[in-house]
Amino acid sequence: MKYKIVNLFVFFTISIVGFSQTDYFKLGKEYYNNGDFEKAAATYSEVVKKEENLPKVYDTYLSTLYKLKNYPEAEKIIKKMIKMTAPDNYTYRIDYALFYKQQNLTEKAEKEFSSFISSIQKNSTAIDVSGSYLQKIGEYTWAKQLYLQARKNFDRYAYCFQLSTIYNRLGETDNMLDELLNYLNQHPEEIEPIQNVFQNELETDEQFSAFETKVYDRINKDPSQIIYNQLLLWLNIQRRNFSKAFTQAKAIDKRSHETGTQVMEVGNIALENKDYDAAAMCYQFIADTYKDSYAYTVARRMLIQTREEQIKNTFPVEKSKIVGLINDYNQLIKENGRTAYTLESLRNMALLHAFYLDKKDTAIVILQSLIENPYTENRLRGKAKIDLGDIYLLTGEPWESTLLYSQVEKDFKEDPLGHEAKLRNAKLYYYRGEFLLAQEQLDVLKLATTREISNDAIQMSVFITENSGLDSTTDALRDYSAIELLIFQRKYNEALVASNMLLMAYPHHELTDDVYWLQATILRQTGKPTEALEMLKKISTGYADDLLGDDALFTSAQIYEFDLKDNAKAMQLYQDFLVKYTNSVYVVEARKRYRILRGDKI
Template identity: 45%
Template sequence: MTNYKYYIYNIIHINNTRGIALFLIVLLHGSSLFAQNQSEIQLANEYLLRGDKKKAAELYRELSKQDVNNSFIYNNYINTLLDLGTYDEAQSYLKKLSKREPDNIQYKLDMGLIYMRSGDLQKADHYFRDLIAENKMNVQRIKMMAEFFSSRSLIDYGILALTESRNFLNNPNLFSLDLAMLYRLKGNQDKMVQEYLNYVTQTSANIQYVKNVMQALLTEPEELASLEKLLYDRVQEFPDVEVYSDLLIWVTMQQKNFYASFVQARAYDKRYKHDGEKSMEVARVALDNEDYDNAAKIYRYIIREYNKTPNYLMATLGLIRTREARLRKTYPVSTDSVKTLVSDYKKFIKQYPDNANALEAARSEASLFANYLDQKDSAIIILNKLIANPRTSTYLRSKAKLDLGDIYLLKGEPWESTLLYSQVEKTQKENPVGYEAKLKNAKLFYYKGDFRLAQEHLDILKEATTREIANDALDLSMRIKENIAFDSVGEALKEYASVELLLYQNKTDEALQRLEKLKQGYSSTGKPLTNQSILDDVYWLEANIRMKRGEFENSLALLQKIQTEFPQDILADDAFFLQGEIYERQLRNKEKAMEIYREFLNKYPGSVYAAEARKRYRTLRGDFTEQPQL
């Protein structure tokens, strides 16, 4: 015995623990043996990596004769024997290990796997079922067994293990997440959803996790409809379980059925005394999704029912904003309606001058002055006051600076614009408003025809920003790349970008004249342009101009030209969807709009507009006019 081993032995022996002393001696001795065999283990692993399983098995077999090596070679050795089909050797090896560790669940599970891999499925089935029955009272062992079965695609046995244990322990919520994952792997969505609902009832803190999972996994309309029905049943059966009501509101919003969401939110707010908070959430999402009717209806309800709560002011401002959003989408825009909105914003600011919402109202007022009433100087005064106000939040100040930059661009002062955009970009680097500033700078470079600098900004935005800004960046980037590929100088694209700038500056007549020359293949100076790949973009831009001027027939004809002449182009589905929107919202032709949305879903099922087209079709068909009442 070496000196250090003798020293350890005597220290522990004095304390009457001879067994521990012997264990430490074996451990130290084993470590020495492992050090000697380390190179053999490494060599065996290298053979396995190279695919020489027979050579690897020979080395593992020799190494397994020394117990100290087994913890390092076990997984590779067993898997190699299974792959080689040497099942008798695998059983002998496991029996030897099991004698030393009879309670090791891993050895027992692998023995069942050997029966299965050898083709004795009946024996494997009986063995696994008996093993599950023996361990069903032990939660940790059952979880380990379920993970084993899952990792080897034996999903049914994993489900059996968890449900047997759950039933034996009489705990219906046990293993909810584990079972949800296994049902997902098996493709049983109904049971997967039920397990997630079991999980969410255990604590309300789980609800956001469940919403995130559901949003990722339930993407088809019928899947969401199935979840909605299940939640209606749960809400009726368990009216006091708050999370079911919350999830029912959420799933109807996912389907963009905001009337149904409102019905549930209204009941939810009253039942749990939330002062209209959930209804406000539905109104905000409805407004973001351009469902102006339901947004206005909900805001009016909150104003009426919760006039002594903080949500009263938010709803009052939300109602004005809803009217503004609707006005911006109704062509041509009525100047009298804009003036009425300005008056309402002024009244709100005067009535609640010290409220933070009044600052938001001032920003909206400035936007209307600049973009619709051609009172840019008035807008600049309002925004400068807003920026200088110490009560203005950092976010709102940044947005006001971006608005101010936009107005200077309207005035034809792009250097002032880029100065303001760059300030926000620098101070809000990793925030969405900073990305928005970078996108505005990219568009400035694009307007000026500096496509290289524009592309540098856009490449960054495509990778690290919000989805909306990333999509805008991607669209502009693709337009640049597509047209530069045919015309390295980018002459046609420069002409097109300059027309976009004219439109931004509300110089519509001049823009239309320039577009007419572009359609004929000439620049504004009469120079012939060789690149005609931009023609679809020209049609698209003019179609939008005609629509905003109320020239709907001209707009529809141009959108049809895109589909006829460029059926495989990236703008084809945009043009088709916009036709439906014109018939629905501008011409109020319900039947024609339904026809277009229905055809759109058949022709472009993978389009980013597919979900919206489906929702609009169902709305026009009357699917959302009557809702179940609780």
């Protein structure tokens, strides 16, 4: 073997005559990458004869020597680098400790590393460089040892963020959470990036609950630290536990004198997520607490709007309750006058008249007065124009609709409101079966800055694409879009008849499950939950793995819980849903509903 190595060195000494220095580096790297470690070692041994070349090939040369178990040469180049880079030779001294570890000489490795960290424990620069290097090479246990030792010489909160990362890598979740909370205690301005870390690392209910307990413990020990309340507020919003979020927002409001700002925000998020009870609590608190502020009128309006959403989502919708809502809005305007904070109520009233009481003329008069009112704020005027366009669509005047939508598009270019108007135009083309024109609008909206509008545009575009030309025509899709228009116009009986005709005309068509979904929607809204469940079951059994599979099962559970008041059956379906659709957007809500029905305190 010794003869072979000598000859190999002679061969390389002869063969690389005339090579440039760069050629040596490339050749050595090429041999290394190809697994020719002996040739790589021979090449690098020639390269490092010039001492200044050693830093340039050190990492690869050391790895090569370890592959060949040539420990004497490895030790030689590590010591040379330590000498060459002194006193800032921290990474190479770590490499020397790792040199023993490479040979499974654990005791020597630990002794060498302990000696190293003892010599730098008061040198913050050395600790930063060494800690980063240890994390880079995956030596997390040593990195932990380094930072904990160094912490003794600084303060108890030193290196919290670094240690949290290390504990995470080591699977020590409890310690990771403690370190992040320690870091946040010292750097409250960093709450958003810390929340992002929590969001990425906390996955299960158990982890969230353990984290919540930790934060409550911190509040009990240090009630003056408001940052923990802010963290709990964020946590409960993430978990969609808006009642608890309200409690934290209220505590923050009381100490920060914010006149209900965060409570209002929680109420708005709760309303958006259909937690009407929590939303009402938030708005009622503001209305009771800040009677002399601008927030009072807003909260009163939002209280009525919360009841409105609850009534509109309780099927079938009772007209007497709609009339009651309109009276409440009128009373609000009467008490507070037509101000910037009450004019929004006119929009709500108009839409209730048009879509639930079939009083389209009344709705048109209200919206036109709002649009023409010189005191109406521009965005509210734009929203009213979109609403008026929707009502003209109800009355079968699509040209009036598109004219209004286009006005808003023009007035609010590159603005979410303008994008919303463009989406309405796209839907109008879609309803009329003009799919190419609809796609032109949707292609622009796919790049919209608002995620919700962008997602709606993408979803609608994909739907049109997938269902166009399946039978060399768009007849089935044209019939389907016409049914959707009938539903928008609240012509439910006509829509049911048309949907049954579509199913007969195109049996086993790709649109079949979508038609079942439309029928289920109509039946539920018209107070026929049992029949709606039959349609949803057809999707759950025959199209479970398709796009509407999770929607169908989740909605079935909702019908049993809210419409039929059968909590046992609802629990069973929520549980089935959580097992079957682990990646669905409804998972968080399904888990929450299941826990509430089970009687958990959340």
